[in-house]
Structures are given as C-alpha cells and as structure tokens.
Amino acid sequence: MSVKLTNSEQIHNLLDQYDYFLFDCDGVLWLGDHLLPSVPETLDLLKKLNKKCIFVTNNSTKARDDYLSKFRKLGIEGITKDEVFGSSYASAVYVDKILKLSKDKKVWVLGEEGIEKELKELGYTTVGGSDPLLVEDGVKFNPDHPALSNLDEQVGAVLAGLTFNLNYLKLSLTMQYLLKDNKSIPFIATNIDSTFPSKGKLLIGAGSIIETVSFASGRQPDAVCGKPNQAMMNSIKADNEGLRTNPKRGLMIGDRLNTDMKFGRDGGLDTLLVLTGIETEENVLKLQQDVAPTYYAEKIGDLFEYYKK
Amino acid sequence: MSVKLTNSEQIHNLLDQYDYFLFDCDGVLWLGDHLLPSVPETLDLLKKLNKKCIFVTNNSTKARDDYLSKFRKLGIEGITKDEVFGSSYASAVYVDKILKLSKDKKVWVLGEEGIEKELKELGYTTVGGSDPLLVEDGVKFNPDHPALSNLDEQVGAVLAGLTFNLNYLKLSLTMQYLLKDNKSIPFIATNIDSTFPSKGKLLIGAGSIIETVSFASGRQPDAVCGKPNQAMMNSIKADNEGLRTNPKRGLMIGDRLNTDMKFGRDGGLDTLLVLTGIETEENVLKLQQDVAPTYYAEKIGDLFEYYKK
Secondary structure, eight states: OOEEOOSHHHHHHHHHHOSEEEEOOBTTTEETTEEOTTHHHHHHHHHHTTOEEEEEEOOTTSOHHHHHHHHHHTTOOOOOGGGEEEHHHHHHHIIIIISOOOTTSEEEEESOHHHHHHHHHTTOEEEETTOGGGGTTTTOOOTTOHHHHOOOTTEEEEEEOOOSSOOHHHHHHHHHHHHHHHHTSOEEESOOOSEEEETTEEEEOHHHHHHHHHHHHTOOOSEEOSTTSHHHHHHHHHHOHHHHHOGGGEEEEESOIIIIIHHHHHTTOEEEEETTSSOOHHHHHTOOTTTSOSEEESOTTHHHHHHTO | OOEEOOSHHHHHHHHHHOSEEEEOOBTTTEETTEEOTTHHHHHHHHHHTTOEEEEEEOOTTSOHHHHHHHHHHTTOOOOOGGGEEEHHHHHHHIIIIISOOOTTSEEEEESOHHHHHHHHHTTOEEEETTOGGGGTTTTOOOTTOHHHHOOOTTEEEEEEOOOSSOOHHHHHHHHHHHHHHHHTSOEEESOOOSEEEETTEEEEOHHHHHHHHHHHHTOOOSEEOSTTSHHHHHHHHHHOHHHHHOGGGEEEEESOIIIIIHHHHHTTOEEEEETTSSOOHHHHHTSOTTTSOSEEESOTTHHHHHHHO
C-alpha cells in the first residue's frame, strides 16, 4: 500500500534515499498558468541538497525552450534545457536516433510548433504542422486543395501529437501519408493521453486525435514517445549515469497513475503521486500493490513544508 | 462462389427472381458527380417491370430531399422521398422511434445539415452541427469559448456523423456532452465507415471522426444507424411488407463488402456487388462462401445492357 507523506521524518528519509527527482509539470508544479504552493521553495531545497531535478512532460505543443520561458514566467529560476524532457523533444530524438531518418528526408507533422521546433533543432525539415496554407480555408474543406494532389515525396516519417488548430484537411493529409507507399512511412506519436485537463474541464487529448488517423488508415503508431513509454526514460538515463546504474535512487513524481506512475515504475524508479491533479486519495487507497505508487502526498510543496518543521 | 453476371439469360432470370432492388448510391449509380453508364436506363427498366427500387446511403451530410435534388441534377427523374433511406434519416428515426426522445429535448449534433434537416423534420431542435458560433474562431481554439461553460441542459441525445467543418471546439464540446450526467446521454452514430472515397482518394470517414470522441470519452456509440446495421433494414421492411415476409425476393446492390453486402446478407436478402467502386474482381473471387456476394457484375448498367441483347 502507498505511504502518505505527512511528517518531517519521512521527508528527511526520502531526501536521503533519492538523488534523482523526476517531475511531471502540469498538475504537479502548476495548474495551467497557476503555480501550486511551495513549488519554488521545494525545487530550491532539492538544488541545495545537490539533487538532480528533471522535468518530464507529455504536452507536445511546447518545445523545451518554451518550457524554460514558462518556468521563468512563473518565477522558477535556474532551470536549464538539459533538465527538461518533453514528448516533442523525445519524438524528435526518436526520429533522429532510433529511426535514423536521413536529414534530407522531411517529417510530416500533425501537431503544433513545439514539435516543429524540436525537429528543426535536430536538423530536420517539417511539412504540415503550423503551415498557414493548410488553414487558409479555415474550417471549410476544399477537396481540390493542392496539398491533397501533391504529396511531398521527401516525407520519410509522420509525427502526430496534440493539435488545437485542427481541420479536416490536416487529418486527411495525415491519412494520405500514412497510406502512402503501401503504408511504409514510419508513424510516430508524441503521446497517447486520451484527454487534456484545461480550466477544470477535460478536453480532447493527443491520443484521441491520433485515433482518427489510426482508424482511417488502419495503422497503429509504430512508436509512442511520451510517458509511459520508456524511450523517454532511456534518454534520461543515457544522460544520467547514476540513474541508469541504480534506478532506485530515482523518484518519479506525478499526478497520473496510467502515465506518470507507470513511467516511473516501468523504469525501475520509486514513485510519488500528488493529489493536485486528476487522482483522489480514495482511488489511491483502493489500488492493488503492483500498481500503487510508493508514496502519495497532498501536494509536492509538502516536501519543503514538512522538511522545515 | 459468387456468380458473375455476363449474359442476357442470367439477367432475365434475375429480374424474375426479385421484386425489391436496394441500391447503394456512390460507387454504384454515380462516382461523386459523375453518373455511371446505363444507370437511368436500368432504373427505368426496373420501374417498367414494376420492381420496387430503394436507395440506401451512409452519407449523412445530405438529407433525403438533398438526394432527390442530386438524382434530378444527374438526370434521374421520378424518385420519391419514400424510396430514399440515408443514415441521417435512419438516425433521426432511431432518436424518435427507438430512443423515443421527448420533443422538448434537444439533440447535440457533430455533423452537417443533412442530420439537422432530418431531425427538424421529425420535430426535434438541434444544437451544435452547423451553428456558425462554433466556427467563429475558425481553426483557432479558444478555451474560454462560452459554449464550453454553458452546456445546454436540454440536450438528451448526441448524434455524430461525417463532418467536414470540423474544429477542436466541436470535438471538445461533443466530448463534454458524452461525459455529462455521468455519461448517461445516449450516443448515436450515423455510420462508422472509416474512410470516404472522393475524387480517387480515400478521406477521413464518419467512423474515424467518431473514434476521436469515443476514445476521449471512453464510450462507444450506443447505436450505429447506417449500413450494415439492421435498424435501417428494419425501417425499410416496415414500409415494404413483401420484403419483410420474404427477404429472398430482395436484392441488395452495392460496391462495399463490409457495409453493403453485409447489410443485405444480414437482412436475409441476396446480394450483388458491382466493381465500379472500391472492390476488385480478384478480391471477390478469393472470398469465403459465407461472405461472398450472390452475384457480381462489372457495373449496374449491365442489367439493362444484357437485358436488351
């Protein structure tokens, strides 16, 4: 059964036990644009204790640089790019290191600028994505749109993620590339979260958008790069030797059982669920041992607040 | 094994054997806006022989009146509204006769005017659908859009079908109604064809769009009204006593195995596959006996052309 963090002694033991603290962001550090209590103090404490903090997010609409801006905007200073792992970055790394896609090939993007930026940083050219020509007719669909008859022969991978600026043309074009060349172009998903929390509501997540093009093309993604997939964990371990050799020195902190907690557990880390996101204490207490997080806490700021007591 | 129709004697026997001729439209009578050869002559022949012709389509973007206009535009005269069964009409009938939704309730529509017209004709008020307020921001998503915070409490059913004028707001709103009231609002799909043939390409079909809101809400449609579902067949039989009592006097003609041929077979009718749509002779000859159509032909116009020989 999961242990609830409720006192100073537990926190001191926990801080002795772990060197690597992996954080989900939305629902853990902030809710939308609202910082959660004692978050800067908790991160400062971990830095002072020489702990390695790594931020792991499935939101592919932002690139790592956008996350650094967001941290600064919310008053959290000193985060560096190598501490941030987003599903857009993980997907770009997948295209480069695992697919080993030639740099003269292009990537068709169903998604936003976060994905485009990370791919460009690794030397790739993208098509689709935020191209204004694909939204020139707005929500009206023109079956004679030139993009439908002029598929780009250089496209060597399809990368799909969360897209707010969605229309029928973008979905149908993504489908054309998935069917093209006898369905041989690799199909990568940033993440498959079905929903996306926003202002107290659940909205359509990346996974639900990807379902459309999956069902239409009869193809499942060849790889899913976000949590809980271990591709991102392996990238983190590759950069952090101590975590690779001894994952039990790492603690994954998040607000979702099926992505964050599974991501940590599958990577061999201990896990801490916070109740500031979508899970409730009642649900946590009902979990079977094999899926229960190691710890749970009301909020991440409790690490700082109990430590100081 | 399926019998290929290739001579006059076969056609004369076939015309003796059946009283009811059910036709899929796109891929059988026309391709888009292009009428296929000898179609008016074939339909005239059937009328002269006092055969009952019924037109059965899964395209929910049109209402029955729109189909009558299309028949006239293509030069086919004399078709009446009671001879046309579309998935938009079948869905409206389902809401009325099976769900028995009260007329003071509203129907949330993810779809186009065909659905709205058929529902209105049965006395229902619709929300969503082609409402211009839902596309006022075009493809841009505004998370503060008032529709998201003001769900219509009168909505008593969600009806989803093919939508070209798609955006993230419409999908997210559909999801809100599917989650509302503890997921208790009935969820009806016009049809679940994954793709849609248009100008030599396959585009995103109703089923693929419905997958998005299904996956996001964790709900499958409670009913699918188009082919191959038998709800539409039962409506047709209700209006045609002779077909109801002896389905083997009916022949379902279509271009798709998994919708048209299954629809006919499940209804106890014999089946005729035409090769003017998406199936090939090579595929037909490989089919197992239990899914092979009774007959196949190069085109529907062969009925007229061989009859005259």
